[in-house]
Amino acid sequence: xxxxxxxxxxxxxxxxxxxxxxxxxxxxxxxxxxxxxxxxxxxxxxxxxxxxxxxxxxxxxxxxxxxxxxxxxxxxxxxxxxxxxxxxxxxxxxxxxxxxxxxxxxxxxxxxxxxxxxxxxxxxxxxxxxxxxxxxxxxxxxxxxxxxxxxxxxxxxxxxxxxxxxxxxxxxxxxxxxxxxxxxxxxxxxxxxxxxxxxxxxxxxxxxxxxxxxxxxxxxxxxxxxxxxxxxxxxxxxxxxxxxxxxxxxxxxxxxxxxxxxxxxxxxxxxxxxxxxxxxxxxxxxxxxxxxxxxxxxxxxxxxxxxxxxxxxxxxxxxxxxxxxxxxxxxxxxxxxxxxxxxxxxxxxxxxxxxxxxxx
Ligand SMILES: Nc1ncnc2c1ncn2[C@@H]1O[C@H](COP(=O)(O)OP(=O)(O)OP(=O)(O)O)[C@@H](O)[C@H]1O
Numbered sequence: 001x002x003x004x005x006x007x008x009x010x011x012x013x014x015x016x017x018x019x020x021x022x023x024x025x026x027x028x029x030x031x032x033x034x035x036x037x038x039x040x041x042x043x044x045x046x047x048x049x050x051x052x053x054x055x056x057x058x059x060x061x062x063x064x065x066x067x068x069x070x071x072x073x074x075x076x077x078x079x080x081x082x083x084x085x086x087x088x089x090x091x092x093x094x095x096x097x098x099x100x101x102x103x104x105x106x107x108x109x110x111x112x113x114x115x116x117x118x119x120x121x122x123x124x125x126x127x128x129x130x131x132x133x134x135x136x137x138x139x140x141x142x143x144x145x146x147x148x149x150x151x152x153x154x155x156x157x158x159x160x161x162x163x164x165x166x167x168x169x170x171x172x173x174x175x176x177x178x179x180x181x182x183x184x185x186x187x188x189x190x191x192x193x194x195x196x197x198x199x200x201x202x203x204x205x206x207x208x209x210x211x212x213x214x215x216x217x218x219x220x221x222x223x224x225x226x227x228x229x230x231x232x233x234x235x236x237x238x239x240x241x242x243x244x245x246x247x248x249x250x251x252x253x254x255x256x257x258x259x260x261x262x263x264x265x266x267x268x269x270x271x272x273x274x275x276x277x278x279x280x281x282x283x284x285x286x287x288x289x290x291x292x293x294x295x296x297x298x299x300x301x302x303x304x305x306x307x308x309x310x311x312x313x314x315x316x317x318x319x320x321x322x323x324x325x326x327x328x329x330x331x332x333x334x335x336x337x338x339x340x341x342x343x344x345x346x347x348x349x350x351x352x353x354x355x356x357x358x359x360x
Pocket of ligand 1: 015016018036037038039040041042043044045193
């Protein structure tokens, strides 16, 4: 069988009352989120990928075939690391020795991630001589992630790694996960049912429902679908990557540039010029005008093109996809407004953005 770059995962398996059937081609780098309601099969799919769950199918990672129709490599021969919701550190070993455990088990020639790097990425310097029993939940999880990546895996599987943490610990650990995403070249499959985590971390998304994939693709593009396979119509919105270009301290505003325009956002102390941020714009916060009105209170007025209109989402409601430069946005309007404005694909309009949130 020829296997190319990226991750190929095709599986079929059954439990009483549940069947998983997926056929996925995923990017060979970055974070792919497996997203969906409880019981939709996210953990089962992750276990199939790891070889922990028997399933018919194929699995390959950047050209390395782990399973096909005739053979399957056992889990301990797959170069992967798995981080669970509940950490399982060795309680009798210090943090340093827990980290070294993964590192030393990896043959020297295969070590691509060094101790110092992992310690720095995960901010573990001051914890090295501590015992796991005395760490907070967030600190323990950071050590567990460190131990996992120090095996230099070719695939990192993370199953709801923040689910057992309180809100404050989740906020604390997020920047470390972001730094891992940006520093590691290895693909990460990240199971979550938190839209906020997905918005912040993922590059690619797989949305599952009852053992099937209902939508899949790059995060930005997929969230901007007018058919809203996520069932999030009320909270539908796009995520965009932007860079802070200008600070207006007198007005407490910052100008964030995205591919195709800029948005004024409310400033905060932690923002600085040149910073890369992710923004969320909800469909219900976007309205459309045919002319550029300057006599109104909305700061963000952006020229855009109508790309697609879906009118049958719920009675009287339409979802309009707009494109500014290369960046898609969604606007949720009444069907009446769509008709009154005579909106059609390709029409040039002005997009009024009432509210923008920094994703964190
Ligand atoms: N070993 C098993 N035996 C029988 N049924 C199972 C087994 N493991 C999982 N299931 C069932 O398969 C379905 C999918 O479970 P899975 O844990 O993969 O979902 P999930 O999306 O990860 O859910 P959650 O977000 O709650 O962890 C559920 O209906 C579950 O009850």
